[in-house]
Amino acid sequence: MKNIAAFIDIKEGKPSSRSKQILQLIQGIQQKMYASVAIQLFTFDTVDKVDLPSLSNVKLYSLQGASDTGLLSKEQIDSILTLMSDDVSTCVIGYKSSLIDTILTAAAIRFNLKVIPQVISLELTSDQFAIQQSIFSGKALSYLHVSHLSVLQLNPAFEFASSIVDTIEQHCENIALPANTTCQVTSINKIAQGANLAEANYVVGAGRGLKDPSNWNMIEELASKIGAATACSKPVSDINWRPHSEHVGQTGIKIAPQLYIACGISGAIQHLAGINGSKTIIVINNDPEAPFFKYADYGIVGDVFDIVPEIVKNI
Amino acid sequence: MPMKILVCISAVPDTTSKISLSSNNFVNMDGLTFITGPYEDYALSRAIEFKEANPESIEITIFHVGLEDAEPIIRKCLALGADSAVRVHTKANDSLQVANEIASYVKENSVDLILMGKESIDYNTGLVHLYTSNILGWNHYSPVMNLAIENDSCLLKVESSVGSVQLTSSLPLVLGCQEPIAEWKIPSMRGIMAARTKPILVREASAPNSFTYEKDAVNEQNRKGILFQRENLSELIDIIKKEVRS
Ligand SMILES: Cc1cc2nc3c(=O)[nH]c(=O)nc-3n(C[C@H](O)[C@H](O)[C@H](O)COP(=O)(O)OP(=O)(O)OC[C@H]3O[C@@H](n4cnc5c(N)ncnc54)[C@H](O)[C@@H]3O)c2cc1C
Ligand SMILES: Nc1ncnc2c1ncn2[C@@H]1O[C@H](COP(=O)(O)O)[C@@H](O)[C@H]1O
Numbered sequence: 001m002k003n004i005a006a007f008i009d010i011k012e013g014k015p016s017s018r019s020k021q022i023l024q025l026i027q028g029i030q031q032k033m034y035a036s037v038a039i040q041l042f043t044f045d046t047v048d049k050v051d052l053p054s055l056s057n058v059k060l061y062s063l064q065g066a067s068d069t070g071l072l073s074k075e076q077i078d079s080i081l082t083l084m085s086d087d088v089s090t091c092v093i094g095y096k097s098s099l100i101d102t103i104l105t106a107a108a109i110r111f112n113l114k115v116i117p118q119v120i121s122l123e124l125t126s127d128q129f130a131i132q133q134s135i136f137s138g139k140a141l142s143y144l145h146v147s148h149l150s151v152l153q154l155n156p157a158f159e160f161a162s163s164i165v166d167t168i169e170q171h172c173e174n175i176a177l178p179a180n181t182t183c184q185v186t187s188i189n190k191i192a193q194g195a196n197l198a199e200a201n202y203v204v205g206a207g208r209g210l211k212d213p214s215n216w217n218m219i220e221e222l223a224s225k226i227g228a229a230t231a232c233s234k235p236v237s238d239i240n241w242r243p244h245s246e247h248v249g250q251t252g253i254k255i256a257p258q259l260y261i262a263c264g265i266s267g268a269i270q271h272l273a274g275i276n277g278s279k280t281i282i283v284i285n286n287d288p289e290a291p292f293f294k295y296a297d298y299g300i301v302g303d304v305f306d307i308v309p310e311i312v313k314n315i
Numbered sequence: 316m317p318m319k320i321l322v323c324i325s326a327v328p329d330t331t332s333k334i335s336l337s338s339n340n341f342v343n344m345d346g347l348t349f350i351t352g353p354y355e356d357y358a359l360s361r362a363i364e365f366k367e368a369n370p371e372s373i374e375i376t377i378f379h380v381g382l383e384d385a386e387p388i389i390r391k392c393l394a395l396g397a398d399s400a401v402r403v404h405t406k407a408n409d410s411l412q413v414a415n416e417i418a419s420y421v422k423e424n425s426v427d428l429i430l431m432g433k434e435s436i437d438y439n440t441g442l443v444h445l446y447t448s449n450i451l452g453w454n455h456y457s458p459v460m461n462l463a464i465e466n467d468s469c470l471l472k473v474e475s476s477v478g479s480v481q482l483t484s485s486l487p488l489v490l491g492c493q494e495p496i497a498e499w500k501i502p503s504m505r506g507i508m509a510a511r512t513k514p515i516l517v518r519e520a521s522a523p524n525s526f527t528y529e530k531d532a533v534n535e536q537n538r539k540g541i542l543f544q545r546e547n548l549s550e551l552i553d554i555i556k557k558e559v560r561s
Contacts, residue, residue: 044476070475071482074454096441098457099476105445114411114525117440135438135531139334140342143529153440182454183484190478202559226559244460244495245474250330250436251353251494259558270330273436276536280558282551297539300551307548314552 001148003038004029005084007094007103009199010045015052018156018199022093023053025122025160029091030055032124040084043172044099051167060170065177069188070099073180077106083175084111092151097198101153108151116146120155137250137273156198156256157277191245202228203257205248205275206236209264209285209304213241218308219263225315231255231275233265249274264304267292284308317374318464321426322359323417323443324377324392325352325407325435326385340530351388353499354432358490360497361462362430363396374398376426380407380416386515393510394502400513405520410438414446415522421451426487428469433458433491441491448489456484457491 004026008019015023026039039058044067050060061083066072072080080103084090092107094100096118108115116131120141123130128145134155135142197203204223210216216230223230230246237247248255250270256277263284265271272295275281283296286303293299300307328334328347337343351359359377366373377392377400379385389400403416421429434441441457448455460479461472468485474493502510543551 067477069480069482070477071456071473071480074452097476098441098474101441101445102455105442106449108411109446109449115440115442116526117410117438117442134534136328136332136334136342137436137439139534141532141534143532144526145529146526153442183482185480185482187481188478189480196476226555238495245479247494254439259555261555273330276534281538282555293542294540295536295538298541298543298551298554300543300545300548302545302548307545310548311552311555314549315555 001029001034001037001091002089003040003085003091005040005042005090005092005107007042007100010043010047010050013047013050015050016199017201018095018158020053021158021160022095022154023055024162025093027053027055028124028160028162033126038085042080042083047172049169049171052170054166054168058170060172061175062172063175063177065179066099069180069185071180071183072099072102072177073182074106075182076177076180077103079175079177081107081110089149091148093154094152095154095156095158095199104151104153113149113151114146115151115153116144117153118155119152120158122152122160134277137254138276139273155277156254197229197231197246197248198253198255200229200255200257202226202259202261203231203248203255203278204228204261204263205231205233205265206263206304207233207265207271208235209266210236210241215305216242218305218312221312222261222308222315225312226259228257228259228261231260233268233271262292262296263308265292266290267295317372318428319424319426320362320365320373320375321378321417321421321429322355322362322375322392322397323413323429323431324355324359324379324388325432325437326350326379326381326388327352327435327437330436334533336531336533341528342531349385349388351392352432352435354434354436354491354493356432356499357494357496358430358432358492359392359395359397360500361492363500364497365464366396376401378417378420379403380405380413380520382406389515390510391502393513393515394506395500396506398513400515401518402515403518403520408524409526410440410442411446411525412522413443414450416518416520417443417447418450419521420518421447428464428486429453429489431489431491433493444489444491451487451489453487453489454484455489455491456482458493459490460493460496462490462492462496
């Protein structure tokens with residue numbers, strides 16, 4: 001392996017908690033096997049300098065020109081791939097998302113590599129990665145060994161255990177992507193400021209137990225108090241109580257936050273399929289038989305209209 | 316010439332399936348009920364809405380890479396209103412393999428629009444539509460939440476990292492679909508009868524597998540399962556505080 005290209009997020013001058021996992025992985029690769037490997041880090045965030053773990057031979061690029069729509073045209077992807085070395089001896093790494101996936105697959109086709117999907121953990125061996133892949137929406141794992149020259153699509157719950165010791169300040173080079181001319185954008189309905197659900201560290205979810213969309217005030221209040229994103233069950237978005245972009249589960253967004261608080265959600269298997277990557281799950285439901293309690297770290301049997309305001313008041 | 320829509324479907328265990336292992340240490344598929352991937356159901360439902368509005372000008376082909384046990388699922392898609400189906404006779408092992416099969420069919424047959432689900436629910440990779448667009452050189456959007464066709468263009472609503480984006484893009488296109496693009500449909504008795512005589516063309520496989528899997532494991536979720544009473548709510552609040560601080 002001669003190059004690693006990785007996609008990271010930078011929030012307030014620091015790599016996001018997920019991006020830290022990528023940087024730890026790269027540090028591990030440099031320490032254990034390829035000290036001289038050249039690292040290219042790409043971000044869509046606008047930054048000039050960032051504190052990064054000390055890696056050697058590293059360059060950071062801020063890609064400008066996709067942040068208004070969150071979409072990339074083929075020409076734009078090509079210009080990103082052109083920045084990556086032509087050397088086919090490359091490993092490309094990024095968390096699964098609709099934006100990053102477009103680059104990962106294009107890189108795989110261009111450099112004749114394979115995308116290893118849904119990597120949830122990996123171990124370094126001298127000539128391969130020993131991969132654990134999340135399958136069936138987190139209900140099972142699959143094991144395989146792949147070449148170091150691969151494209152790794154990381155599952156939202158991916159972790160690479162190691163602790164970054166020292167950090168150094170890294171300057172960032174701005175790259176202007178060509179204009180996106182393949183489509184005419186007629187309007188953009190931006191998601192409300194706040195945490196992006198798929199990447200949020202904390203999520204408050206609510207279901208049909210809330211009874212009426214007007215009752216989401218307390219959910220939003222709780223979320224804003226702890227800096228969480230809001231999520232909902234499928235029926236709630238189906239009846240337009242909440243936007244579809246909040247729907248988590250088998251047929252919605254898959255989340256892997258540090259903490260998920262589920263309010264008035266029964267815990268159907270299809271809902272669990274979207275949230276089983278959560279580190280800690282707290283369930284609030286007035287039915288002691290609600291299936292969600294079996295999948296909770298902490299639960300409380302009670303009325304959401306009593307419990308949630310009480311939490312908001314005391315947190 | 317009618318507009319040709321190819322809807323690519325996966326056959327996956329029902330969403331309520333309990334996953335267990337068989338003696339060879341891979342996920343046991345015996346005894347599970349298979350369904351069309353839920354996202355592909357949305358894609359197909361939208362295609363059928365186009366056809367119902369304009370029966371003469373839309374032709375829908377179902378495309379599936381997999382063995383003959385998927386034929387009941389394919390028949391159900393035909394019963395919903397698709398015109399014909401193509402099945403590539405091989406075990407689908409990975410997204411690149413499936414994409415190569417789709418692309419090789421599309422190169423030999425005229426197709427204007429390829430609809431897929433945002434992702435399958437077995438491997439959840441969301442890569443088949445991307446690989447296909449790269450191999451064919453077609454433009455691609457996913458996840459698509461609204462779709463209308465106007466002449467040679469599609470009007471789309473796409474969920475991106477910044478929000479929902481309305482745009483117009485010209486055909487041919489490869490799209491990964493998700494709700495609320497359409498409502499799931501139930502086949503009618505007439506549709507089921509008509510489907511019996513609709514053709515399912517079986518094609519030879521041409522693309523290789525990418526991976527060799529060693530084994531699977533059931534992902535046991537060991538949750539703490541600690542239950543609080545109302546009078547101990549403050550303890551739960553302390554836990555939330557600690558979680559958010561760490
Ligand atoms: C193919 C398929 C895919 C699906 N995909 C998804 C998916 O992606 N995501 C998803 O969420 N669902 C999905 N579903 C639907 C899923 O099966 C459930 O129907 C859904 O998750 C239930 O939503 P809910 O928990 O909000 O509502 P309900 O099941 O109605 O549960 C409401 C809960 O609120 C509790 N409650 C009521 N009042 C109060 C109160 N005052 N205080 C506290 N608790 C209260 C009740 O005890 C109950 O447990 C899918 C279904 C199918 C068939
Ligand atoms: N075996 C298959 N045959 C045909 N289409 C498939 C197959 N597997 C997946 N697809 C399509 O590709 C989409 C993305 O699948 P995946 O990349 O596996 O998540 C699915 O929603 C289907 O539309």
